[in-house]
Amino acid sequence: MSDLTAAAWPGASPTRPEARRFVAGQGRYLDDIDMAGMLQVAFLRSPFARATFDVLDLEAARACPGVAAVLTGQDLLAVCAPWQTAFATLPTHHSPPQHPMAVGEAYWQGEAVVAVVAETRAQAEDALEQVMIDWSPVDAMVDPGAALQDRALPCHPDLASNLALDRRIDVGDADSAFAGAAHVVTQRFMFGRQTGVTLEPRGILASFDARVGELTVHTSHQAPFQMQEIFARQLALPVEQVRVVCPDVGGAFGIKLHAYADEMAVVAMAVLLGRPLTFQPDRLESFLSDVHARDARVDARLAIHDDGTIAALEVDALFSFGACSIYPRSSLGEALQALDLCGCAYRLPAVRGRVRGAYLNKVPTGAYRAVGQPIASAVVEQLLDHAAAAAGIDPLEIRRRNHLSCVPDDGKPHLSATGMAVGPLSLDACLNRIEEQMSYARLRTDQAHWREKGVYRGIGLCTFVEMTGVGSRLYGPAGIRIAGKESVRLSLTPSGRITCRTSATDQGQGVRTGIAQVIASTLGVALDEVLVTSGDTATDPLGGGAWASRGIALAGEAARLAAAELRANVLAIAASLIGVDVNGLGIAGDSIIDDAGQPVRSLRQVATAAHYDSSATALHPLPPLTVERSFAPADKPYFMANGVQAAQVEVDIDTGVIRVLDFWVVEDCGRVINPLLADEQVRGGVVQGIGAALYEHCVYDDTGQLTNASLADYLVPMASEMPDIHVSHVSTPERATLLGAKGIGEAGTVGAVGAIWCAVNDALRPTGQRVWQQPFTPSHVLEVLYPEDTAPGSADR
Amino acid sequence: MDKHANIVVMVNGQTRQLRVPVRRNLVDMLRHDLGLTGAHVGCEHGVCGACNVRVDGVVVRGCLMLAVQADGAAVDTIEGLTATGEIAALQSAFVERNALQCGYCTPGMLMTGAELLLHETCPSRAVIRDAISGNYCRCTGYQAIVDAIETAALARHGETAS
Numbered sequence: 003m004s005d006l007t008a009a010a011w012p013g014a015s016p017t018r019p020e021a022r023r024f025v026a027g028q029g030r031y032l033d034d035i036d037m038a039g040m041l042q043v044a045f046l047r048s049p050f051a052r053a054t055f056d057v058l059d060l061e062a063a064r065a066c067p068g069v070a071a072v073l074t075g076q077d078l079l080a081v082c083a084p085w086q087t088a089f090a091t092l093p094t095h096h097s098p099p100q101h102p103m104a105v106g107e108a109y110w111q112g113e114a115v116v117a118v119v120a121e122t123r124a125q126a127e128d129a130l131e132q133v134m135i136d137w138s139p140v141d142a143m144v145d146p147g148a149a150l151q152d153r154a155l156p157c158h159p160d161l162a163s164n165l166a167l168d169r170r171i172d173v174g175d176a177d178s179a180f181a182g183a184a185h186v187v188t189q190r191f192m193f194g195r196q197t198g199v200t201l202e203p204r205g206i207l208a209s210f211d212a213r214v215g216e217l218t219v220h221t222s223h224q225a226p227f228q229m230q231e232i233f234a235r236q237l238a239l240p241v242e243q244v245r246v247v248c249p250d251v252g253g254a255f256g257i258k259l260h261a262y263a264d265e266m267a268v269v270a271m272a273v274l275l276g277r278p279l280t281f282q283p284d285r286l287e288s289f290l291s292d293v294h295a296r297d298a299r300v301d302a303r304l305a306i307h308d309d310g311t312i313a314a315l316e317v318d319a320l321f322s323f324g325a326c327s328i329y330p331r332s333s334l335g336e337a338l339q340a341l342d343l344c345g346c347a348y349r350l351p352a353v354r355g356r357v358r359g360a361y362l363n364k365v366p367t368g369a370y371r372a373v374g375q376p377i378a379s380a381v382v383e384q385l386l387d388h389a390a391a392a393a394g395i396d397p398l399e400i401r402r403r404n405h406l407s408c409v410p411d412d413g414k415p416h417l418s419a420t421g422m423a424v425g426p427l428s429l430d431a432c433l434n435r436i437e438e439q440m441s442y443a444r445l446r447t448d449q450a451h452w453r454e455k456g457v458y459r460g461i462g463l464c465t466f467v468e469m470t471g472v473g474s475r476l477y478g479p480a481g482i483r484i485a486g487k488e489s490v491r492l493s494l495t496p497s498g499r500i501t502c503r504t505s506a507t508d509q510g511q512g513v514r515t516g517i518a519q520v521i522a523s524t525l526g527v528a529l530d531e532v533l534v535t536s537g538d539t540a541t542d543p544l545g546g547g548a549w550a551s552r553g554i555a556l557a558g559e560a561a562r563l564a565a566a567e568l569r570a571n572v573l574a575i576a577a578s579l580i581g582v583d584v585n586g587l588g589i590a591g592d593s594i595i596d597d598a599g600q601p602v603r604s605l606r607q608v609a610t611a612a613h614y615d616s617s618a619t620a621l622h623p624l625p626p627l628t629v630e631r632s633f634a635p636a637d638k639p640y641f642m643a644n645g646v647q648a649a650q651v652e653v654d655i656d657t658g659v660i661r662v663l664d665f666w667v668v669e670d671c672g673r674v675i676n677p678l679l680a681d682e683q684v685r686g687g688v689v690q691g692i693g694a695a696l697y698e699h700c701v702y703d704d705t706g707q708l709t710n711a712s713l714a715d716y717l718v719p720m721a722s723e724m725p726d727i728h729v730s731h732v733s734t735p736e737r738a739t740l741l742g743a744k745g746i747g748e749a750g751t752v753g754a755v756g757a758i759w760c761a762v763n764d765a766l767r768p769t770g771q772r773v774w775q776q777p778f779t780p781s782h783v784l785e786v787l788y789p790e791d792t793a794p795g796s797a798d799r
Numbered sequence: 800m801d802k803h804a805n806i807v808v809m810v811n812g813q814t815r816q817l818r819v820p821v822r823r824n825l826v827d828m829l830r831h832d833l834g835l836t837g838a839h840v841g842c843e844h845g846v847c848g849a850c851n852v853r854v855d856g857v858v859v860r861g862c863l864m865l866a867v868q869a870d871g872a873a874v875d876t877i878e879g880l881t882a883t884g885e886i887a888a889l890q891s892a893f894v895e896r897n898a899l900q901c902g903y904c905t906p907g908m909l910m911t912g913a914e915l916l917l918h919e920t921c922p923s924r925a926v927i928r929d930a931i932s933g934n935y936c937r938c939t940g941y942q943a944i945v946d947a948i949e950t951a952a953l954a955r956h957g958e959t960a961s
Contacts, residue, residue, distance in 0.1 A: 025890040689940030712846075713844060720941075721934070721945065724942070726945075
């Protein structure tokens, strides 16, 4: 390959073209889009966790200045059918149906009940205050334990019980293993309820042109094809008449993956009113309407032999969902994956697990970055640390003794004890690398020295495996119309440039740049001759979008295949045009070159001839200059990636404040296409994990009110609290693809939570106390350190 | 019902006469009355920093200031700072270091970074982190942003030193 394409090669770090626009303030996000005749929507939301309501009078609201319409859930039944989440592979999972706006009864604080459509958002909000509505609060179900008791009131009348999920696994003989173990360690874990806090809130702009029957929806979303299918079905429109466009998206992280009732309401109203309607929840609304995540109580224990090897693991997890199962992916993912990924990095002779999910009168829960995997790894890693202490073994050593042995690289599926397909992993290599990177031995020596001075520093490790590039087996068989493949459509344009439209959407990851690198290096052209775009169902080939760390792993592979095919076609046409053997030709930069490396035609000349003067070549039919390819893993459900993370923290035992001093990640995501972009995905993910462990918590009171629904009260990580994060890689190329890349988007979050758990409890080990309730607020740290000082009831926070 | 006022504001060096609802905040005025969509809205309660703009030389929250309070003031947005080239080196440092992902926090972050570099020639990483602690970023985890501001500071210091 020539020097011209060196900058594009997988392993190089070219910058993203869109970064230039963004630093100049030229991003185009949902609220930046103006459409003639556009009206604004505001919602009245239930102030109660559960209440029936009577809309008494809307005329005063309708009479307010600028108001075009005031609508209720009842009005929207005329154009939009209710929907109900179902998972065919889990038929016992029942969800109440959902309406775009509540009809007669609301089931969580924040559920939209009445909509005002007006010229400005301010006018719409003014009119909301004039809506006369009578509320009758109903007893709300807010505690998962209470929700699952016999004869507990279901949190929705369509539910027979609040049990959303009850899944068990039982492998090997856990009872004997626990009975005969040298050491058994136990821990209760509370993982606080969180939300995503994307800086740009969700947003939707819907426009229905009745003249041609076309619905166009601009939406700050990750999965345009998913939403195209849903809007078409719910509004009884042919899917070909629905176009979904994702503009620049200001952060997503899984929060913008779901079909939200308020967004569906906007689309339904746009059809009903025939005017373009736009809506973004403001920050306060976002806390009460964006999906919530995590929120689990886990009781777990680990049995080990004298030499520290694991004999058995037992996990009992109870997840707190919301009032329904979010559509279309369900609220199950977090819970299922928290159990499925438990212990996957280790040799596990016996495991008994149970995971339950309880419906509650709270905001519905759904996928948020890393989906259950942070919980799975934190539980096992924390237990391993306790086991290490019980057995007198170093925590790093105990992991080394238990890591899953090298799975043979024979392309055959190998299953973990929990039934997960693990391919070749590099756990020991990652552990060895991190040991060296962090100077582990010296940190331990320093730790002892600091402890003598009364300074409590802790070192925490977290080995993790994670699913990436999840393919078609997750949703296809479940009867959910979400594509598990990613696709590209690659063209040589008449100007001689390469355009690529892809289903892989980009919310800042830089996946389009990675794909451009793959295309440029496969074709042999310069990077800036390749233009990659995505986010429009009208022009992109169908595919999944952005979720489960799939962009470069799947769309990159599709791009590699398509580029190879396009290259062959271009050379065949060129050979025919010139009248030479195709085997002597190549592509370098903007030219076709001969076997001496001399340019013999420009790409533009070949393209122009092919498009406008195909009589110039004897080749009939002409090989296509547009190639479309898709890729999803075929022989396995996903690509398993792995890594180890480590944190060093300092706990002030007088104030309870925890400082993260340093952080390391050794990640194996296979072949790294763009190290700059990959490492930044890891860093962002790590900080979200640190945020989970130390700061973030949706605090509900016992009436189902979210008490801290603002950025002043829901604490998110800011720069002065965060460490520098050292990232390095081990590389086990993915065998199932030519590209060899696994996914990287969620890895940081998968392992960071466990690393902080372990580090904090490592710091506190001399005190004999341990934290157990995440986030580890100063008040929680002080409660565990000084239980005799704690007033009753203060343990709730 | 919506009271309006006539105001005169110098925006990015250009005098603009506007009639705005008195309750409209500054960032909404910039975005919707003037089409300057570079300043973003993230929280409307002064915490996230996405709306940072410069008013009479000082970076403030565009969401905590009313448009009418900017009557007679000079307001600079990311568009203006870009047009004059004032922060070109900082912007390039951000691009090179990938100190942005979704880009939503970026204009506000650049405002803060630029103000820091006006007052500090060689800020330490700790000082940089402290200075940007009023700018929420969910994507980057901040390290790349600190790197970029540090790089720009060192380059500027190198320029003035030589």
